[in-house]
Amino acid sequence: MLNIYNTYIVNILDIFIFAIIFYRIILIIKGTMAIQIVVGILFILGFTIVAEYVLHLRVLSWLLNRLWVTAAVIFVVIFQPEIRNVLARIGGRLWGLKAKVKDSYITEIVEAVEDLSVSMSGGLVAIGNKIGLKNFTETGISLNADISKELLLSIFKNKSAPLHDGAIIIFNDKILAAGCLLPLFPLSHDTGVKIILGTRHRAALGLSEVTDAVIIVVSEETGRISVAYKGKLNCNISSAELRKIISTTARL
Numbered sequence: 001m002l003n004i005y006n007t008y009i010v011n012i013l014d015i016f017i018f019a020i021i022f023y024r025i026i027l028i029i030k031g032t033m034a035i036q037i038v039v040g041i042l043f044i045l046g047f048t049i050v051a052e053y054v055l056h057l058r059v060l061s062w063l064l065n066r067l068w069v070t071a072a073v074i075f076v077v078i079f080q081p082e083i084r085n086v087l088a089r090i091g092g093r094l095w096g097l098k099a100k101v102k103d104s105y106i107t108e109i110v111e112a113v114e115d116l117s118v119s120m121s122g123g124l125v126a127i128g129n130k131i132g133l134k135n136f137t138e139t140g141i142s143l144n145a146d147i148s149k150e151l152l153l154s155i156f157k158n159k160s161a162p163l164h165d166g167a168i169i170i171f172n173d174k175i176l177a178a179g180c181l182l183p184l185f186p187l188s189h190d191t192g193v194k195i196i197l198g199t200r201h202r203a204a205l206g207l208s209e210v211t212d213a214v215i216i217v218v219s220e221e222t223g224r225i226s227v228a229y230k231g232k233l234n235c236n237i238s239s240a241e242l243r244k245i246i247s248t249t250a251r252l
């Protein structure tokens with residue numbers, strides 16, 4: 001009798017753990033291209049099962065089974081960036097070390113952003129969290145400098161400066177690089193905001209989709225401050241709200 005209960009408990013636990021893992025994976029890949037890939041794979045898998053076990057179509061199921069091995073290799077090669085992003089997000093959530101920014105540096109960032117906003121200078125600053133941003137810092141110029149308002153302003157306010165274009169990447173109290181290229185949020189995806197986004201804002205949203213970084217955008221056209229985080233763009237926020245967001249996500 002006790003054995004039956006034990007088996008029940010183990011089975012329930014088994015299903016429960018599977019459901020949690022499945023749910024977390026869906027949350028991570030939701031809104032990314034990976035969700036379409038998963039749907040496609042499930043469709044072909046269903047088709048293979050029906051062909052083999054229900055309709056007993058021997059030639060077709062032989063072909064589909066061979067196709068799976070080749071498809072697995074093609075899948076990994078074609079979707080290497082998506083797989084890397086999904087694994088990085090899973091890894092980051094499980095055991096990534098949180099990047100930390102000191103309070104005084106948060107003040108430097110917020111003050112610089114305020115200044116950019118008032119002077120209507122465009123700015124794009126990504127503050128890394130658990131997921132490393134090395135592949136994005138490599139697209140820019142390495143700086144490895146202490147965070148300072150003056151440095152941030154000299155990069156973004158001077159429109160003829162070579163590093164003015166692109167994003168600054170901050171990680172663990174350092175400005176790692178400037179002039180970095182971020183992945184653009186696809187125009188076909190729902191941005192969740194009513195306004196049409198330009199490339200600076202799409203770049204911020206794009207990075208926030210594939211990493212857990214907090215990305216600050218200052219609009220050159222309107223001076224508005226927006227923050228992209230976990231695939232969502234929070235438009236037109238105050239500097240007090242900005243401080244709060246950085247503090248809760250990246251403070252030491």
Ligand SMILES: Nc1ncnc2c1ncn2[C@@H]1O[C@H](COP(=O)(O)OP(=O)(O)OP(=O)(O)O)[C@@H](O)[C@H]1O
Pocket residue numbers: 122123124164165166167180181182183184197198199200201202203218219220221222
């Ligand atoms: N992929 C990218 N990664 C990083 N920065 C980018 C990227 N694409 C564009 N940018 C930055 O955005 C600038 C162009 O901004 P654009 O005017 O198109 O966007 P926007 O969202 O309308 O911003 P704004 O409101 O400031 O005009 C470029 O000069 C460059 O600095």
